[in-house]
Amino acid sequence: MRHKLEILKQYTQKKGVSISLLVTGFSTTLLIISLIGIKLKYSDFESLAIISLLIEFAYGIILSSLILKSKEEYIHLLPFIILNWFIGCFCLNTFIPVFQDLPVWVYLTTFTFCISNFFIYKNSEEDFNNLVFFFINGASFGIILYFAFYLIPFTPLSIVGILALGMGFYGLVPAIVLIVHTLSILRYLQRNRLYFFSFSAGISTVFIGLLLFIIGLTIESRKIADTVIIKSFNNNDDLPAYISVSQNLEPNFFNEILLKKDIVYMAPDDFFSFRGFNSFGGKQFNQRKINNPFISIAYLFCEDPGLSNDDKINILRSNFDKRLETEEQLWNGEDLFTKNIKEDVKIYPDSRLAYTEITMNIACEKKSWGDEEAIYSFQLPEGSVATSLSLWVNGLERKGVLTTKEKAKKAYKQIVGVEYRDPSLMQWKEGNKVVVRVFPINNKTPRTFKCGFTTPLKVEDNEMNYQSLSIKGPNISKAQTISRIQIVGNTKIETSKNFDLKSGFYTNESEGLDNWHATMPLNKIHSNSFTWKNKVYEVKDIQKTIIPFTPSEIILDLNNNWTNKQIESFVNLKQKNIYAFINGRKTAITNENFKAILLDFEDFHYSLLPLYKLSQNSLIITKSGTFSANFEDIEDSNYLKKIKNGTKQRNIKVINIGADINPFWQTVKEQKYVDYFQTSFKNSLKMIEKHQFVQFKTDTNAVNIESAQVTILENPKSNLSKSNGTNHIYRMFAFGKVLEEQVKIQADTLANNQYVDLAKDANIVTPISSLIVLETDNDYKKNGIEKNVDTLGNASINNDGAVPEPHEWLLIIIGISTLYFYHRKNKKQTV
Known part of the structure; x- marks a missing residue:
């Protein structure tokens, strides 16, 4: 240890080392603070990178001229100049994003490479080198190769930038370092075979890791490409083509990377293209582009799945819950917290x-x-x-x-x-x-x-x-x-x-x-009600009824959540009319074919059944997962139009034997296209055997809230009516009514529809209504928006009880006035 400290002391006493350590330490600190600030959205720190860049630029010019002028005297400072060149590159990238956003590991790998150079390059008889540092240098050398390749398209601009401002030099840094380091390292590798093996082992380790990553990514890209090809033969014009890919795509690490190509992660094609960084399609994805070398290199070996960027964004929305990232954004929001x-x-x-x-x-x-x-x-x-x-x-x-x-x-x-x-x-x-x-x-x-x-x-x-x-x-x-x-x-x-x-x-x-x-x-549930506009809204226990039901056909909504045993149990029922939809065709399921049929669904994650094709009084058995496309994703499709126009009158029943419900079935349930009931697998078999179905009792003056197991009843107000509950009772009733009737509403009649008025009255956000705050009352008038009058208005944590009606207000005013005059009269008598 003492020997190493003496060597370090001797090195720091060499010409220019002390000032180089000071400049490097100060510039690195400014860069790290700047990068952390940007990562944490504290953008005030970005200006520190500019200060660091100016210091590095001046230091680089001075040190480069000294080395060129007196090589033997200053060559020991070569590792410093390489390190500071890269510090300058990263500082420049904070406000001129040539590299785009870089992952943290890229910065760490680059600095590791530069630090290992101090132990490899030598200009004295002292041996600073060992096998560990040659291994580290070899493992991190790949990042320099990547940067040099990546910046090839920017070479002409960099040369012009040198002539104009001098900053263009940083676009040539990786290529210069690549040449200088290759010439230097070859001298050491020729002297000692152990150094060669160690350096090669470092490169090989990274190469093997990259190879494994490429294999994983290419396997998944092949699956997607195959799905696109196979499903292209399905003559289904009702649904967008990407839906079939989404249905067969497992949400995993590799698939998300593949779908984010050209949208979030830069592809090799971008290296030689100067198009706008966000011009990737008609749909928006609110995330900055990331330059990840591992991913960019792996993209070179992946097959193009043939999906447009809009299709990839739609799949990210449904399979990876990226809906917020795809919301239309009129202004940037990257710097908010x-x-x-x-x-x-x-x-x-x-x-x-x-x-x-x-x-x-x-x-x-x-x-x-x-x-x-x-x-x-x-x-x-x-x-x-x-x-x-x-x-x-x-x-x-x-x-x-x-x-x-x-x-x-x-x-x-x-x-x-x-x-x-x-x-x-x-x-x-x-x-x-x-x-x-x-x-x-x-x-x-x-x-x-x-x-x-x-x-x-x-x-x-x-x-x-x-x-x-x-x-x-x-x-x-x-x-x-x-x-x-x-x-x-x-x-x-x-x-x-x-x-x-x-x-x-x-x-x-x-x-x-x-x-x-x-x-x-x-x-x-005790007496709990809320009165509003001569009506009383009362909370009651939900009423279940068992009705006789013999389905005309049973449709198994198959996906990879099902097991052989479950399908076999349904096939063994005394029912001959059990079917599944395979590639859009209704296929009978029997004891002979159910195992083969299930194999067709082993990579199938959700379905969008053609409900409009089913027979009257059909029964669907589903076991859905947590994700799917929803109505919003397919709003312009023929499929959705046919669902809306040809489903509700078919009296379709649905039993969900799973614990989850995906967005598609959630919407179908909420908008009452089917009668829906969730129960266990065993109970569903009993219901079919007994020719029964469980329904929640419904009425025109009632709304069921199934999750809470309650019904909210609307009745005319009487002298015995009480208002001892929260106004949220009425809001929930109105929301249920809007959802029930939404399927009847045409887009061009929204403004005059009674259910818009109901939503206004209860002040609820629904598929047909929104809440908006504008700066002035005049803004509402200019946009044809009437302010809330005689409605419940906005809910409040402190005001949730009954709102007095007009005649009740009159009684309150009379009561207060009587008390006031009575108080004054007593006061005068006392005096």
Whole structure:
């Protein structure tokens, strides 16, 4: 150890080493701080990279001239100049993204290569070299080869840049280092065979790792290409061609990389192309391009699957839950982060409902780069509905106004895209999702918005369960979060995260947004109702009825979730009319062919059954997974048009024997295209044998909330009617009615449809209505949006009871006036 310290001391005493260490350490520190700042969205630190670049540029010129002028005297500084050249390259890349975004491992590998050079290059009799450093140098040398190849197209620009500003030199650095290092390393490898073996072992290790990665990626690309070819023979013009690929594509690490080619990850084709980095198709994907050398090299060996970028984005949406990344974004939002979150939950056990209010503070660290747009996606529990939206404008809370989805979208685009002023928009999305947009946000004007959601409590095993919301948006992981939970009544509750009693409320402080749930004993439904406009809305236990049902045919909705035993059990029933759809054709299933048929579905993840082709009174047995395309993905297809026009009248029954439900079946269920029931595999067999089907009792004046096992009844108000429940009861009733009747609504009659008025009355976001906040009252008038009058208005955590009707207001005023005059009279008498 003492010997090594003496060697290091001697090296630092050589000419120029001390100043080189100082410059390198200072520049590296500035670069690291800058990169961390960019990664964490603290863009103020980006300017540090410019300072580092200027230092490196001056240092490089001086040191290069000294080495060229007096090689023997300064050659020991060659490792310093190579290291500082690459520091300069990375600094330049922070504001002129020639390399695009680089993974962390690329920076570490490059620095490892440069550091190992100090132990390999020598200019004295002291032996600084050993086998470990030759191995490390060989393992990291590949990154230099990659950079040199990658920058070939930029060589002419780099030469011009040298003549103009001098900075163009950094475009030639990898090629120069490649030549210099190759000439230098060959001298050492010729002197000692062990050095050669060690260096070769380093290169081979990386090569083997890359080879294994390429093999995995090429296997999956071959599968996709084969699927595209095979499915191209299916003459199904009703669905988009990419659907068949999506149905047969497993969401895994390799497939996501393949689908993100040219969209997120740079392909080798991009190296020799100067087209816009985001010009990849008609659809948008909100993620910056990444230059990952391993992935880019592997793409060279992968077969082109023949999918357009729009098709790949659609598959990413359905198979990989990338819907937020594909939302239309009018303005960039890369530099935003969520600063604070307030999560306020109020639970109504007697109504089996909960109201969750989320307040978000959004900030932007980047200076003088204009305004940005924030987009948040809220994944809601089944049956939930958005019931409030507020945006703070000039320090004051402005509440959302409910209107048709077309008017809201048009107004938002006009104000954001043309007028650049303050709006916020809340939209309903399929699959229990709600999207909220906020504009503008910059470093001087952080924004605050609040939104609320009414949620049924899910009933399972004699318990009621509340599930927190899943939220995606600008950098939520570091937000300072405070959660509060309130219980109406004396019901005991248990939560999966700790809530402390403070100031009379149970609260929790954390970082980011936790996924948590609360459970409580199942309450019996007592008289719990809400009165509104001469109607009373009462919560009752849901009524199940067993009806006689003999299906005309049984369709097994097969996919890779099914087992041989399950199919065999259905085949062994005394039913001769059991079928499955194979490549769009209805095929009978028998004891002789069911095993072979299941093989056709071993890579099949979800189906989109042609419900409009089924016989009257058909029964579908499904076992769905968690993902699929939904109606929004196929909205322009003939398939969806036929579903809407030819399904509901067929009296189709569906039994789901799985624990999950995918977005397709969720929408079909919600919009009442079929009668849907979820039960166990064994129970489904009994129902078929007994020619029975379980239905929830329905009526024109009732809405079933199946997850909460309750029904909300609408009846005329009487003198005996009570209003002892929350107004969320009426909001849930209205949401259920809109979803039930949505299939009847034509796009060109939305504005005059009674269900838009119902949505306005209850202030709920639905497939036909949205909430919007505009800066001024005049903005609403210009866009033809009427403000809420005589409606429930926005829900609130502190105001959830009955709203007095006009005659009740009169009685209240008379009562208050009487008390006032009585008080004054008594006061005078006392005096």
